[in-house]
Amino acid sequence: MVKERFTFVFSPDTYAKPVTYHLVKDFDLRINILRAEITPGEEGHLLAEIEGEEDNLCRALEFLAAESIEVIPTTKQVTVRQEECVHCGACTAVCFSGAMAMNREEWKMEFRPEKCIVCGLCIEACPLRIISVGFGGGKT
Amino acid sequence: MAKTFAEINAKIKKGEAVVLTAEEVVRMADEQGLKAMAEKVDVVTTATFGPMCSSGAFVNFGHSDPPIKMAKVWLNQVPAYTGIAAVDAYIGATELAEGREDYGGAHVIEELVAGGKIRLKAVAQGTDCYPRKELEGYISKESINEAFLFNPRNAYQNYVAATNSTNRILYTYMGMLLPKFGNVTYSTSGQLSPLLNDPYLRTIGVGTRIFLGGTQGYVAWHGTQHNPGKARGENGVPVGGAGTLSLIGDLKAMTTEYLKAAVFKNYGVSMFVGVGIPIPMLDEDMARFVTVRDREIKTTLLDYGVPGRSRPTLKVVDYEELKSGFVELNGRKVRTAPLSSIFKARRIAVTLKEWIERGEFLLQEPAAPLPADATVKPLDVKELD
Ligand code: SF4
Numbered sequence: 001m002v003k004e005r006f007t008f009v010f011s012p013d014t015y016a017k018p019v020t021y022h023l024v025k026d027f028d029l030r031i032n033i034l035r036a037e038i039t040p041g042e043e044g045h046l047l048a049e050i051e052g053e054e055d056n057l058c059r060a061l062e063f064l065a066a067e068s069i070e071v072i073p074t075t076k077q078v079t080v081r082q083e084e085c086v087h088c089g090a091c092t093a094v095c096f097s098g099a100m101a102m103n104r105e106e107w108k109m110e111f112r113p114e115k116c117i118v119c120g121l122c123i124e125a126c127p128l129r130i131i132s133v134g135f136g137g138g139k140t
Numbered sequence: 141m142a143k144t145f146a147e148i149n150a151k152i153k154k155g156e157a158v159v160l161t162a163e164e165v166v167r168m169a170d171e172q173g174l175k176a177m178a179e180k181v182d183v184v185t186t187a188t189f190g191p192m193c194s195s196g197a198f199v200n201f202g203h204s205d206p207p208i209k210m211a212k213v214w215l216n217q218v219p220a221y222t223g224i225a226a227v228d229a230y231i232g233a234t235e236l237a238e239g240r241e242d243y244g245g246a247h248v249i250e251e252l253v254a255g256g257k258i259r260l261k262a263v264a265q266g267t268d269c270y271p272r273k274e275l276e277g278y279i280s281k282e283s284i285n286e287a288f289l290f291n292p293r294n295a296y297q298n299y300v301a302a303t304n305s306t307n308r309i310l311y312t313y314m315g316m317l318l319p320k321f322g323n324v325t326y327s328t329s330g331q332l333s334p335l336l337n338d339p340y341l342r343t344i345g346v347g348t349r350i351f352l353g354g355t356q357g358y359v360a361w362h363g364t365q366h367n368p369g370k371a372r373g374e375n376g377v378p379v380g381g382a383g384t385l386s387l388i389g390d391l392k393a394m395t396t397e398y399l400k401a402a403v404f405k406n407y408g409v410s411m412f413v414g415v416g417i418p419i420p421m422l423d424e425d426m427a428r429f430v431t432v433r434d435r436e437i438k439t440t441l442l443d444y445g446v447p448g449r450s451r452p453t454l455k456v457v458d459y460e461e462l463k464s465g466f467v468e469l470n471g472r473k474v475r476t477a478p479l480s481s482i483f484k485a486r487r488i489a490v491t492l493k494e495w496i497e498r499g500e501f502l503l504q505e506p507a508a509p510l511p512a513d514a515t516v517k518p519l520d521v522k523e524l525d
């Protein structure tokens with residue numbers, strides 16, 4: 001048995017697919033949904049913990065890839081080089097989970113890694129290029 | 141109660157001037173009333189720290205032996221303009237390094253300011269008086285002669301807010317705009333922003349001394365696309381981009397804390413520039429102007445999904461709404477995000493205030509006013525035959 005956390009990224013074309021149903025029925029996995037942000041017609045994100053036989057999990061991931069659903073393991077951690085941040089807020093424009101958010105008193109950008117669903121959008125949005133994603137749960 | 145520049149400067153020299161930031165002055169007017177505030181306060185400091193593409197620096201490299209009349213110049217592989225005297229060049233913030241999308245002139249300027257080594261490459265045709273044809277090596281701010289920032293257009297007086305109606309992410313200079321009105325971005329510091337505190341540019345003109353990139357700089361001219369004729373609200377504040385400034389200052393004295401290269405994916409390179417402008421409290425009219433509040437500053441929300449020059453206005457919004465984190469659009473709450481740093485702008489306003497309080501920074505009365513009736517022409521070229 002293995003237990004891992006993943007973020008599933010849905011496009012407007014794939015959000016309607018009954019993914020969790022297939023994961024349970026076809027691959028005998030146990031799914032614990034931790035976060036979900038899916039609005040019809042937009043990109044959606046689902047953060048879930050998945051438990052099951054390693055073999056089944058592998059096949060499930062292949063199935064999701066074939067269905068054009070992006071799967072990002074949360075062992076990839078997003079990190080910000082905070083001391084270089086100018087608090088412009090550009091990253092907060094794209095962070096749907098609210099992990100990158102402005103403190104509207106001090107107008108400082110505050111990063112709450114526990115909310116991050118590793119969608120990767122902020123990495124592209126930061127004009128200073130100080131956000132990165134790495135494997136192995138580095139410091140956040 | 142009218143005060144003059146000279147009277148205010150006399151107080152600054154004696155260390156008696158009362159200086160507040162544009163945010164503090166609003167609170168004081170609320171507590172004590174406009175008239176009492178206008179009597180007490182001498183100078184109000186304003187600031188902004190946003191990406192400003194129309195920025196760059198003039199440098200003079202000094203003469204090599206044998207000398208070279210540089211025809212083409214690269215700094216860290218970023219082309220600089222050298223169609224001026226032999227070893228003068230202008231490095232523009234948005235110019236990209238050849239073959240790269242994430243490194244440009246702004247990075248070169250930042251590295252120069254930081255004291256780093258910059259790789260200079262120059263080629264020339266060779267003349268009798270400048271025989272050398274090639275040169276390659278390292279320079280730094282210590283090794284070169286002059287280096288001054290000269291930005292053709294900074295400190296925009298207000299600017300539009302942006303959103304995106306299309307089905308795909310738009311990568312713009314207004315940041316990443318998510319599909320189907322997924323977000324709204326805006327880029328001024330609102331009530332702290334320099335030209336919003338002096339909407340008719342009564343006290344700002346050619347020669348005005350300012351904070352630029354961490355040191356003292358000057359207003360050189362009105363900026364490109366200066367548009368004082370833009371529609372204004374009752375309080376005189378333009379709704380959308382209007383006045384602009386051209387700024388100049390000693391690059392060698394600046395710091396990377398207030399000059400930072402920026403990369404906007406699929407758009408290019410720009411530069412965050414820190415600008416602070418002191419506004420003298422000349423009379424009660426100025427007192428009214430400097431107490432402008434976010435809710436009284438309005439701008440247009442445009443759909444950047446429309447590729448034309450005239451993007452439709454979806455809504456007029458004010459900065460109190462924009463800064464609240466959400467605006468209402470088509471019956472939905474849409475997330476807003478700034479692109480200019482209010483955190484940095486506050487630091488600049490406070491730093492400038494401290495310089496003035498310590499008597500290190502005197503106000504400079506403009507040598508000439510900025511045009512009050514300029515307009516912006518579109519580019520409609522005559523088709524070739
Ligand atoms: S990757 Fe960035 S944008 Fe995406 S959820 Fe995490 S912090 Fe937010």
Ligand code: SF4
Nearest residue numbers: 085086088089091126
């Ligand atoms: S976009 Fe980058 S510099 Fe701007 S607030 Fe976010 S992390 Fe900081």
